[in-house]
Each structure stands twice: as structure tokens, then as C-alpha cells.
Amino acid sequence: MGEFSADWLALREPVDHRSRNLSLQNQVIDFLNQSTPVVPGLMHITDLGSGTGSNLRALAPHFGAMQCWTLVDYNSNLLRAARTTLLSWADGVLDSNTPNLIGELGYCSGPVEPLVITKSMKTIAVQFRCADLLADYRSILNEPADLITAAAFFDLVAEPWLAAFCAALTKPLYTVLTYDGKETWGPPNALDADVLRAFHAHQSTNKGFGAALGPRGADRLQSLLEGKGYITACEPSPWRMDYHDRTLIEQLAMGTASAVREMGMQETSVIDQWEQTRRQASHCEIGHIDLFAYPA
Numbered sequence: 001m002g003e004f005s006a007d008w009l010a011l012r013e014p015v016d017h018r019s020r021n022l023s024l025q026n027q028v029i030d031f032l033n034q035s036t037p038v039v040p041g042l043m044h045i046t047d048l049g050s051g052t053g054s055n056l057r058a059l060a061p062h063f064g065a066m067q068c069w070t071l072v073d074y075n076s077n078l079l080r081a082a083r084t085t086l087l088s089w090a091d092g093v094l095d096s097n098t099p100n101l102i103g104e105l106g107y108c109s110g111p112v113e114p115l116v117i118t119k120s121m122k123t124i125a126v127q128f129r130c131a132d133l134l135a136d137y138r139s140i141l142n143e144p145a146d147l148i149t150a151a152a153f154f155d156l157v158a159e160p161w162l163a164a165f166c167a168a169l170t171k172p173l174y175t176v177l178t179y180d181g182k183e184t185w186g187p188p189n190a191l192d193a194d195v196l197r198a199f200h201a202h203q204s205t206n207k208g209f210g211a212a213l214g215p216r217g218a219d220r221l222q223s224l225l226e227g228k229g230y231i232t233a234c235e236p237s238p239w240r241m242d243y244h245d246r247t248l249i250e251q252l253a254m255g256t257a258s259a260v261r262e263m264g265m266q267e268t269s270v271i272d273q274w275e276q277t278r279r280q281a282s283h284c285e286i287g288h289i290d291l292f293a294y295p296a
């Protein structure tokens with residue numbers, strides 16, 4: 001599969017953050033405030049497919065005063081970029097041994113040094129775990145955590161992996177921005193429907209876990225978790241973009257066109273024409289789903 005670049009993740013971060021469903025986020029915060037953490041006084045969160053840590057930056061300012069995050073990704077370059085980005089995002093940096101937060105839950109050694117930062121009056125310990133979730137999800141899910149999170153991840157996975165992941169999950173899961181396949185580009189273009197069909201076909205190709213669920217990821221996740229007795233809630237979190245988001249719209253049109261070209265379902269000239277108009281689209285809405293699920 002194509003790797004996600006730190007530049008692409010940085011470009012989408014502002015729209016990702018403003019698109020997240022706040023009502024569902026508040027449910028998660030209430031739930032955490034009412035539950036007993038694994039380590040008293042400390043909230044431990046494990047973020048799957050963390051990239052450069054966007055999910056942490058969105059959530060940590062709203063979580064408890066003392067937090068310990070484990071960012072999991074198989075791309076060590078993205079984990080390094082996460083560390084650098086978090087250092088510039090933080091209000092302050094503490095010596096990682098001062099409050100021995102990371103030690104509370106067992107330090108996982110790896111290529112990227114852990115850090116402890118402060119932000120919005122929170123103390124946030126972060127460790128970086130370089131691991132392939134295809135194989136390592138069980139050991140990661142077995143580690144102590146109050147919440148498992150993910151962003152823009154569950155559309156990449158395949159049904160058998162998701163079924164095994166859900167069977168192994170025992171903790172609350174909060175995952176945001178799973179692509180749901182709904183797209184509206186403006187002004188309307190006669191080629192949109194065909195391009196979207198081919199893009200969906202590309203979304204279902206192997207993204208490292210077998211044939212990806214793509215737009216069906218959130219639905220399947222919800223059904224599988226309900227099947228094992230979890231209580232679930234889903235809310236929409238569409239990207240709504242206009243001329244303020246020109247660069248992202250342009251990159252999205254280019255990325256979509258390139259994916260559609262790979263599928264060979266349309267004449268190249270048709271895709272080129274679509275790309276040319278869509279790079280200048282006046283607005284664009286891309287559907288996503290946020291999901292929160294916890295054991296009954």
C-alpha cells in the first residue's frame with residue numbers, strides 16, 4: 001500500500017479536527033470521567049495507526065489532568081515526526097523521568113524516545129510503539145489502557161482482521177473519521193458517479209490487511225462489536241470543505257484521480273478531465289463516521 005506522508009497528515013489535520021463529532025466526543029469524556037482508571041489518577045490511552053499524533057492533539061486537551069498515551073504505528077518516520085510535532089505543539093516539556101508516568105504502565109522501548117509534555121494544564125506522557133498491527137494487535141490490546149483510540153484507520157482493514165481484532169478487544173474503543181463512501185463535490189459534474197465507483201473499488205484493495213473494508217469499515221466494526229455485547233454509538237463527522245481548504249481539495253482530487261487510474265475502469269482522458277475540474281472544486285463534502293463502543 002502507499003505510505004501516508006507526514007505532509008499529507010499535516011494538511012488534513014485542521015479539517016480532521018473540526019470535523020470530529022463533538023457530541024460523541026463528549027459521551028467519551030463523560031464515560032471516562034465516570035470510570036475507574038487502570039492506574040488511579042492517570043488516564044492511559046492507546047492510539048492505533050497514530051501517524052504523527054493528530055488524535056492525541058485533538059483529544060488530550062479535553063481529557064484528564066494526567067495522561068499517558070501510547071502511539072502505535074508501523075512507520076517509524078511518522079512516529080519520529082509525531083515526537084517533533086508534539087514538542088512544538090506542547091506548552092512545556094518535562095524531563096521524562098520527573099513524574100514517572102511512563103513507568104506506571106510499563107515502558108515499551110523503541111526507535112523513538114518517549115516524552116512528557118504539558119498542554120492546556122494537562123501533563124501528557126507519550127511513548128511511541130513501532131509495531132505492525134496486522135500481527136501485533138493482540139499484545140497491544142492486552143496492555144493496560146483505559147481507552148483504545150484510532151483516527152482514519154478502520155477503513156484500511158480487512159474483514160478477517162477486523163473480526164479477530166473485535167474478538168480480542170476487551171476495552172472501550174473510540175475511533176473517528178472512518179471514511180463512509182459518501183462524497184459530494186461542487187458544482188456537480190457528470191463524471192462524479194463513475195469516478196466515485198472506481199474510487200470505492202480502489203478503497204477495497206489491499207491496504208496491508210487483505211481486501212480493505214473501505215467505506216464499510218465503520219458499519220462492520222459496529223456490527224461486530226454489538227455482536228459481542230458492546231454498547232455502541234455512531235455519529236457522522238464529514239469533512240466540509242470550501243475555498244478556504246483549496247490545497248486539501250486539490251490534493252484530494254489528485255489522490256482520487258491517481259487511485260482511479262490504478263483501477264483501469266475509465267479512460268485516462270476521462271479521469272484527467274475529472275481531475276482538472278475537481279482540483280478547482282468550489283466545495284466538497286467527504287463522509288466519515290465516528291464510533292464509540294464499550295463493553296456492556
Ligand SMILES: C[S@@+](CC[C@H](N)C(=O)[O-])C[C@H]1O[C@@H](n2cnc3c(N)ncnc32)[C@H](O)[C@@H]1O
Pocket residue numbers: 004009016048049050051052053054055072073074075078131132133134150151152153156207208
Ligand atoms: C490515514 S493515516 C491516519 C493517521 C492518524 N491516525 C491521523 O489521523 O492523522 C493511517 C495510519 O495508519 C498507519 N497504519 C496503516 N497500517 C498499519 C499497520 N499495519 N500497523 C500499524 N500502523 C498502520 C499508517 O502508517 C498511518 O499512520
